Amino acid sequence: MRTDTGQVFRLEDYRPSSFLIPETDLTFRLSPDSTVVIAKLTVERREDAPLDAPLVLDGDGLALKGLAIDGMPASASAFVATPDSLSIPKPPHARRFLLTIETELAPAKNEALMGLYRSNGNYCTQCEAEGFRRITYFLDRPDVLSVYTVRIEADRKEAPLLLSNGNPAEAGDLADGRHYAVWRDPFPKPSYLFALVAGDLGVVEDEFVTASGRTVKLGIYVEHGKESRAAYAMDALKRSMRWDEETYGREYDLDVFNVVAVSDFNMGAMENKGLNIFNDKYVLADVDTATDTDFAGIEAVIAHEYFHNWTGNRITCRDWFQLCLKEGLTVFRDHEFSADQRSRAVKRIAEVRTLRAHQFPEDQGPLAHPVRPRRYREINNFYTSTVYEKGSEVVRMIRTILGAELFRKGMDLYFERHDGDAATVEDFLKVFEDVTGRDLSQFALWYHQAGTPNLTVTASYNKEASELFLEIEQSVPPTPSESRKRLMHIPLAFGLVGKDGQDIDHGHVDGAAVENGIIHVRKRRHTVRFSDIKERPALSLNRGFSAPITLSIEQTQDERAFLARHDSDPFSRWQAFNSLLADALMVGSRQIRGGKEPEFSSDLTGLAGAIAANEALEPAFRALALALPGEADIARELGNNIDPDAIFAAREALSRAIAKANASLFERLFAEFSGGNTFSPDAASAGRRALRNALLDFLSTSDPTRAAKQFAAANNMTDRAAALTILAHRHAAKGQAEEALACFEARYRSDPLVLDKWFQIQAAIPGPQSVERVRALMRHPAFSISNPNRVRSVIGTFSTANQTGFHRPDGGGYMLFADTVLEIEKRNPQVSARLATGLRSWRSLEPVRQKKAREALLRLAAEPNLSADLRDIVERTLA
Ligand code: B3K
Ligand code: ZN
Numbered sequence: 001m002r003t004d005t006g007q008v009f010r011l012e013d014y015r016p017s018s019f020l021i022p023e024t025d026l027t028f029r030l031s032p033d034s035t036v037v038i039a040k041l042t043v044e045r046r047e048d049a050p051l052d053a054p055l056v057l058d059g060d061g062l063a064l065k066g067l068a069i070d071g072m073p074a075s076a077s078a079f080v081a082t083p084d085s086l087s088i089p090k091p092p093h094a095r096r097f098l099l100t101i102e103t104e105l106a107p108a109k110n111e112a113l114m115g116l117y118r119s120n121g122n123y124c125t126q127c128e129a130e131g132f133r134r135i136t137y138f139l140d141r142p143d144v145l146s147v148y149t150v151r152i153e154a155d156r157k158e159a160p161l162l163l164s165n166g167n168p169a170e171a172g173d174l175a176d177g178r179h180y181a182v183w184r185d186p187f188p189k190p191s192y193l194f195a196l197v198a199g200d201l202g203v204v205e206d207e208f209v210t211a212s213g214r215t216v217k218l219g220i221y222v223e224h225g226k227e228s229r230a231a232y233a234m235d236a237l238k239r240s241m242r243w244d245e246e247t248y249g250r251e252y253d254l255d256v257f258n259v260v261a262v263s264d265f266n267m268g269a270m271e272n273k274g275l276n277i278f279n280d281k282y283v284l285a286d287v288d289t290a291t292d293t294d295f296a297g298i299e300a301v302i303a304h305e306y307f308h309n310w311t312g313n314r315i316t317c318r319d320w321f322q323l324c325l326k327e328g329l330t331v332f333r334d335h336e337f338s339a340d341q342r343s344r345a346v347k348r349i350a351e352v353r354t355l356r357a358h359q360f361p362e363d364q365g366p367l368a369h370p371v372r373p374r375r376y377r378e379i380n381n382f383y384t385s386t387v388y389e390k391g392s393e394v395v396r397m398i399r400t401i402l403g404a405e406l407f408r409k410g411m412d413l414y415f416e417r418h419d420g421d422a423a424t425v426e427d428f429l430k431v432f433e434d435v436t437g438r439d440l441s442q443f444a445l446w447y448h449q450a451g452t453p454n455l456t457v458t459a460s461y462n463k464e465a466s467e468l469f470l471e472i473e474q475s476v477p478p479t480p481s482e483s484r485k486r487l488m489h490i491p492l493a494f495g496l497v498g499k500d501g502q503d504i505d506h507g508h509v510d511g512a513a514v515e516n517g518i519i520h521v522r523k524r525r526h527t528v529r530f531s532d533i534k535e536r537p538a539l540s541l542n543r544g545f546s547a548p549i550t551l552s553i554e555q556t557q558d559e560r561a562f563l564a565r566h567d568s569d570p571f572s573r574w575q576a577f578n579s580l581l582a583d584a585l586m587v588g589s590r591q592i593r594g595g596k597e598p599e600f601s602s603d604l605t606g607l608a609g610a611i612a613a614n615e616a617l618e619p620a621f622r623a624l625a626l627a628l629p630g631e632a633d634i635a636r637e638l639g640n641n642i643d644p645d646a647i648f649a650a651r652e653a654l655s656r657a658i659a660k661a662n663a664s665l666f667e668r669l670f671a672e673f674s675g676g677n678t679f680s681p682d683a684a685s686a687g688r689r690a691l692r693n694a695l696l697d698f699l700s701t702s703d704p705t706r707a708a709k710q711f712a713a714a715n716n717m718t719d720r721a722a723a724l725t726i727l728a729h730r731h732a733a734k735g736q737a738e739e740a741l742a743c744f745e746a747r748y749r750s751d752p753l754v755l756d757k758w759f760q761i762q763a764a765i766p767g768p769q770s771v772e773r774v775r776a777l778m779r780h781p782a783f784s785i786s787n788p789n790r791v792r793s794v795i796g797t798f799s800t801a802n803q804t805g806f807h808r809p810d811g812g813g814y815m816l817f818a819d820t821v822l823e824i825e826k827r828n829p830q831v832s833a834r835l836a837t838g839l840r841s842w843r844s845l846e847p848v849r850q851k852k853a854r855e856a857l858l859r860l861a862a863e864p865n866l867s868a869d870l871r872d873i874v875e876r877t878l879a
Contacts, residue, residue, distance in 0.1 A: 004377075004868040011321040011374045017139055018049035019091075022188070024146040026136070028116075030123055030154040030198055032108035035116065036065070039136040041099045041146075043091070051093055057086040057101075057137035060115070060130065064137070066102035070094075086137035103136050110134075111786050111827035119264035120223065122199025123159065124277055126270060129320055129379045132191035142317045143422035145188035152198055153180040159198040161221065165189070165273045167255045185273055187253065188420065190316050195272030197221070197260045204230040208238055208252070211245045216252050221260040222283060229284040232295060232681060233259065233302050240303040243337050248411060250310045259283065259302070263752065266788055266830050267383070269301050271308035278305070280753060281789060287679040289754045291718040292686035299341065304334040310415065318422040320379045324371045324447070325425055327383070328391015335392060342683035345570035346620040352545045352571065353624075355393065358385035359548070361636055363452045365840045366877050368479035372425050372447040377872040380830050386450070393548040394446045398432055400491050400518065400546050401443070409435045442489045442522060450479040453488055455521065456552040461536040468496070468530040468537065474521055480879065490521040493546035493569075496530065496537035501566030504537050506530045518546065538562050540576075543569040557583075561607055574625055577611060580604055581654070582629045582637055588650030589634065593643055598653045605661035612662065612669060612695070619673070620687025623694045628654060631803040640844045644803040648766060652701075659698035670695040670706070679716045686718070693722035700726045704736060711740050717757075720744075725761050755782050756793040763797040770805030771812040774798045778820070785823055788831050795820045799838035806838075807845065811852030814839070818856040821870070822863060829867030836860065836873045854878070 023042035028035060043055065064081040067074040069092060080087045091097065110117035115134025116125050125131070133140040150164040156179040162171070166185025173179050201221040208216045218237060220230040237259065244250040254274045265279035282301040285294050311333060312326035339347040362368060362385050369382070371391045376382050399407040410432040418427055425447050429440050458471040472492075476485035494517065496504040506514075510529050513520040519528060538559050542551055563576035581604070588598030611617065611625045628651055635642045659666065673692040679685070700707045704727055711723035724744055727737040741758065748754040759782075763774055777783060777794050784790050799806050799817055806813040817838065825832035842853035860866070860874045 004866060004871040007377065009320075009376050009379075011319070011372075014319050014321070016046065017141065017144055018046055018053040019055050019139060020044045020046060021139055021144055021146045023149075024138075024191075025149045025151075027151045028153065028196060028198075030107075030152065030159065032118060033106050035105045035107055035123075037103045037105060037136050039099075039101045039103075039138070041101065041138070042096060043099055044096045045091075052090070055088040055091040058130070058133040058140040059084050059086055059137045060133040062086075062103050062134070062137060064101070065104050066100070068098075068100040070097050071100070081137075101137050105135065112830065113264055113266050113788070113828060114830065116196065117264070119262040120199075121158075122201065122262065123154075123197065124199075124260065124262050125194065125196045125272075126266065126277065127194050127272075128192040128270060130192075132194055135194075138191050140191050142190040142192060142319060145190055145316070145420075145422065147188050148185045148194060149182065150184075150194075150196065151180055151182045152196060153178055154198050159200065161197070161199055161201055161203075163195075163197040163221075163258055163260065163275055165193070165195055165275050167274075185254075187273060187314070189273050189313060190422065193271070193273045193313060193316075195270070195275045195277055197275065197277065200224070201260065202227045204234055206234050206238065208241050208257075210241075210251045212251060214251075214255075216241075216254070217256045219256065219258045220283065221258065222280065223261070223263075226261075226284055229286045229289065230261070232285045232290075233283045233298050236299040236302040237306060239299075239341065240306040240337060243303070243340065244307060244310070244333075247336070247340075248310070248333075248408070248415075250415070252309065253314070257306075259305075263789070264787055266828070269305045271305040271312055273309070273313050276305045279789065281756075284753060285681075287681075287716045289717055289748075289751065290681075291721050291757075292681065292689060294717075295681040295686070296338070296342070296683075300334050300338050303337045304330055307333045307337070314420065315415070315418045316422050318424050320376070320382070321372055321374065322424050323379075323382060324387045324391035324394075325423060325428055327388045328371060328393075329395050329428070331388050331392035332395040335396075343618060343620055343687070346618065346624060346683075346687070348544060348571050349574045349621070349624050351389075355385070355389045355548060356636070357630065357632060359389045360452055360550075361632070361841050362386055362837075363390070363450060363479070364477070364636070366480060366843070366879055367837060367840050367873070368450040370448050370450045370482075374448075378833070378868045380869055381833055381872050390548055397446065397491055397547060398440075398443070400493070401489075401520075402432060402436060402438075403516075406436055407432070442487070445486055445488050449476060449485055449488065450482055451476045451485060453490060453547075453549045454552060455490065455492065455549055457539070457541060458554065459539055461533070463536070466531065466533050468533045470519075470526075470528040470530075470539075472519065472521055472526045472528065474524060480876070487522065487524055490547045490549060492519040492521055492541060493517055493543040494519060495540040495543055495567070495569060495572075496533065497540055497563065497567060498537055499535055501568075503568055504533060506533070517543070538566075540567050540569060540572045542572070542575075544571045545575075557601075557603070561603060564607060565610070570621060574621065577607065577625050578629060580607070582634060585629060585634045585647070585650050585654060586638055588653060589638070589643070589646040592646040592649050592653075598650050600654055600657045602661060605658045608658045609662035609665050612691075613665060618684075618687055619691035620683065623687065623690035626658075626691075626694045626698075632800075635803070635841070635844065638844075641846050642844050642849075643846050644807040644849075645809075648804045655698060656701045659701045662698070663702075666695045666698050670699060689716075689718050689722075693719065696722065697726055697730075700730050704730055704733065708736050708740065711743075717754075721757050721761070724758075725764075728761050728765055749782070752782055752787075753789065756789055759783070759790065759793040760797045760801075763794045764801045766802060766804045768805065768808050768812075770798065770802055771808060771816050774805070774816060785820075786827050788828070791820075791824060791831060791835070796835060796838075799835065807849050807853075809848055809852075811849070811855065814853050814856035818859050821860060825867060825870050829869040833867070833869035833873045836870055836877070840877050842877070 021041050025040040027038040061083045107116045107118050114131035152162040162181035164183035166183050169184045170182040202224040204220045204227050206218045222230050259276045261278045261280035261283035269278040307330050311329045413431040453476045456473045460469045498504045560576045567573040591598045631647045634647045707723045707726040714720035727740045821832050
C-alpha cells in the first residue's frame with residue numbers, strides 16, 4: 001500500500017513528458033503468486049526535450065527483476081530502481097531506444113484490486129487511474145499514448161481464455177500444458193486503458209454490423225452457468241452501438257468488442273479499449289435475480305463504457321485534472337441514451353434526484369471541488385459526483401444554450417479535430433466557440449468554480465399595466481479555498497402558466513437576454529419585464545432542471561399545487577409537488593422536535609391521491625411523484641442542526657397520513673396494477689411495477705399482509721425485493737419479516753450478488769438496533785470484507801441509507817463505521833476512502849451527534865500510516 005507522501009499535484013504544474021513511448025510490447029507469464037511481466041518499451045525523446053533529460057518511470061510497489069537498454073543488460077550504475085520509480089539518469093542519446101523491463105507480481109496477494117489481481121480464480125486488471133504502474137515501470141500518465149502488443153501465457157486448464165485489448169493476432173500451445181495468445185491494439189492509448197483477462201469463463205457471443213457494413217464480433221464473458229443472465233447486457237450493448245452511430249455518427253473501430261464480468265471490482269466498470277471489465281452487478285440480470293433498477297443500471301453502464309470508446313479512448317485526457325472531459329461528457333451521453341430508450345421525463349427526474357442526493361451535499365460540504373479541480377493529493381478521490389454528474393449537467397447546459405443542432409456541430413468538430421489527442425476542457429469549449437462564434441469564457445466558470453449557485457427570484461405583477469416583473473439575483477456560496485466567486489452564466493428555462501394551465505406567450509420581454517424560453521442570467525441582478533400579460537401567471541422556473549442550481553422563490557402552496565397539477569413541463573410538475581412534500585416534512589420534523597404531533601394538510605394528501613389516480617400521467621412518473629423526499633434530502637434542505645430521528649418520524653407520519661387519506665383509492669389502484677402478466681424489463685412495465693410498489697408501501701403503513709402475500713407470490717425480483725423491504729422496514733407482525741428474510745436467504749444463498757439485496761435491506765432497517773444488526777451481518781458467512789460489493793451493501797448502505805442507525809446519538813454507528821473503514825483500509829485504500837466520505841456532512845448535524853462524528857473522524861486521522869487515499873478524505877473532511 002502506498003502511504004501518504006503529502007504530495008499535492010497542481011494543474012499549473014503540468015508539463016509534457018520529455019519522453020514518449022510510441023510502442024509497448026508486453027509479455028505476461030501468468031501464475032497466481034509469481035507472474036513475470038516483460039515490457040519492451042520503445043522510448044522516444046521528444047524533439048524539444050534536452051539531451052540530458054533523465055528518464056523517470058512510475059512504479060507502485062514493484063520489484064525489478066531485470067533491465068536492458070537496447071538489448072544490453074543495464075549496469076547497476078546506469079539506473080536507480082525503487083518500488084515506486086525507475087530512473088535512468090543518462091538515457092541513450094539516440095532519439096529512440098529500447099528498454100526491456102522485467103518485473104514480478106503476485107496477483108493472488110493483490111487485495112487493492114488495482115493493477116493485476118485475481119477475482120474468483122480469474123486474472124484481471126484495473127489500471128485507471130494509476131494502476132498500470134503496479135504492473136510495470138512506465139510513463140503512467142494519460143498523455144503518453146502507445147500502441148500495444150500483448151502476449152499472454154498461462155496454464156491452459158487454469159486459463160483457457162486469454163484476452164487483452166484490440167484484435168486477436170495469434171494463439172497456440174506451449175510446453176507443460178501452457179498456451180499463449182497475442183493481442184494487438186492498433187489505436188494508440190494511454191496506459192490506464194490497458195487490460196488483460198485470463199481464466200475460465202462462459203461466453204455469450206453475438207455480432208454487430210456497423211453503419212459502414214463492418215462486422216464486429218461481440219462477446220460477454222461471465223461465470224460458467226450465468227450465460228443466460230448476460231442476454232440483457234448484450235441487447236443493451238447493441239442498442240448502444242446503434243445509438244452512437246445514429247446520434248453522434250460514431251462507429252465502433254475494432255473487429256471485436258469484449259466485456260468481462262468479475263465479482264471483485266472497486267467501482268462499476270472500466271472502459272479499457274475493446275475489453276471492458278465490469279463489476280458483475282452491471283452485467284448479470286434476469287427476472288429472478290434483478291430488479292428493474294438493476295436492469296436500468298446495466299443498460300446505463302453498458303452504454304457509458306461503450307460510449308467511452310470515443311469520449312475517453314479515441315479522445316482521451318491530457319492529465320487527470322481533465323477527468324470530466326471524458327466522464328462528464330460520457331455521463332451526458334449515457335443519460336441521453338437512456339432518455340431515448342425509456343421515458344425522457346422520468347429519466348430526467350431520476351437524474352436530478354441523484355444529483356441532489358450526491359452532488360449537492362458534496363458541493364455544499366468540505367469535499368467541494370470544481371468540475372475541473374486544480375489540485376489533488378490522490379486522484380482516485382476525484383471520481384466524484386461533481387466530476388461525473390455535475391460534469392454532465394455542464395455539457396447539458398452547453399446544449400441548452402447552443403441548441404441541439406449547433407451542439408452536434410460542435411461535437412462533430414471535437415471528434416474531427418481531436419481524434420487521437422489527449423485533450424483538455426479548453427479544447428472542448430473551443431469547438432463550441434468555433435462553431436458558434438460565441439465567447440464561452442463566462443460559461444467556462446462552471447468547470448472552474450465549485451459550489452451550487454443560488455438564484456433568488458421575486459415576482460411582481462401589475463394588473464393595470466399588464467406587466468410581470470421578475471427580479472433575479474445570483475449568488476455562489478463560498479467553498480473550501482474559494483471564498484470569492486465570480487458571476488456565472490446560468491441558463492434558466494421558464495414558463496408562465498395561465499389559469500387554464502396553458503403556457504402564456506410572452507411576446508415582449510426586456511431586461512435580460514431571454515430566448516427560446518430561457519433567461520440567460522449573467523449578472524448579479526436582472527430585472528425581466530414581461531408586458532401584455534393579462535392575468536397573473538404561475539411561475540414555472542428551471543424547467544427540465546436547465547441549470548444545476550438551487551432556487552429561492554416565494555411561492556404560495558396554492559401556486560405550487562397548481563403547477564403540480566398543470567405545468568406542461570413534467571420535471572417542473574414533479575418538482576412542484578416534491579417541494580410541497582419537502583416543506584411539509586421540514587415543518588413536521590420541527591414540530592416533532594418541539595414535542596408536537598406533526599400535521600399535514602388535506603390539500604397535500606389529496607393532491608397525492610390526485611396524482612396517483614391521474615391516468616394522463618405515466619405510471620413511472622406517478623411513482624416518482626409519490627416517493628417522499630428522502631431523509632437525507634430533508635436534512636439537506638434544513639441545512640444545519642439536523643436530528644435524523646425527527647426527520648424519520650416526520651416522514652413516517654406523512655406516509656401514514658397520505659395512506660390514510662387515500663386508503664380506498666390506493667387499494668383500488670393497487671388491484672388495478674396487479675396482474676399476473678409475464679415479466680418484461682421494458683420501461684413501461686417497470687413503471688407499472690414501480691407505481692404498484694409505491695402504493696403497496698403506503699398500504700402497508702397500516703397492514704403489512706399484502707406485502708407478505710406479494711413476497712410469497714412474486715414472479716420477479718422487483719416485486720419480491722420491494723415486498724421484503726416493506727416487511728423488514730415497516731415493523732411487520734412479529735415473525736413475518738424474519739420469515740421472509742430467511743426464505744430469501746435460503747433461496748439465494750449461493751448467489752452473493754443477489755444476497756447483496758438481502759444485506760442492503762437489512763443494513764437499512766431504521767432504528768438504534770441497526771448498529772448491532774450490521775455487526776452481525778458482517779459476521780455472516782457470505783460477507784467478505786475484501787469484496788467491494790459486499791462492503792458497499794452492508795456498511796455502505798448503513799452509512800448512506802440508514803440515517804437513524806448510522807447517526808445513533810451515542811455515536812455507536814460512527815464507531816462501527818470507523819472500525820470498518822480501518823479494517824478495509826489495510827486491504828483496499830480506494831474502497832475505504834470512498835466509504836469515509838459517508839461522514840462528509842457531519843457539520844450539519846445537531847451538536848451531540850456532531851461531536852461524536854468528529855471524534856470518529858479524529859480517530860481515523862490519528863491512525864499512523866494511513867493510505868494517501870484515506871488521509872486525503874479524512875483531512876479535507878475535518879478541515
Ligand atoms: N473510468 C472508470 C472509472 C475508473 C475509476 C478509477 N478509480 C469507469 C467509468 O467512469 O466509466
Ligand atoms: Zn466513465
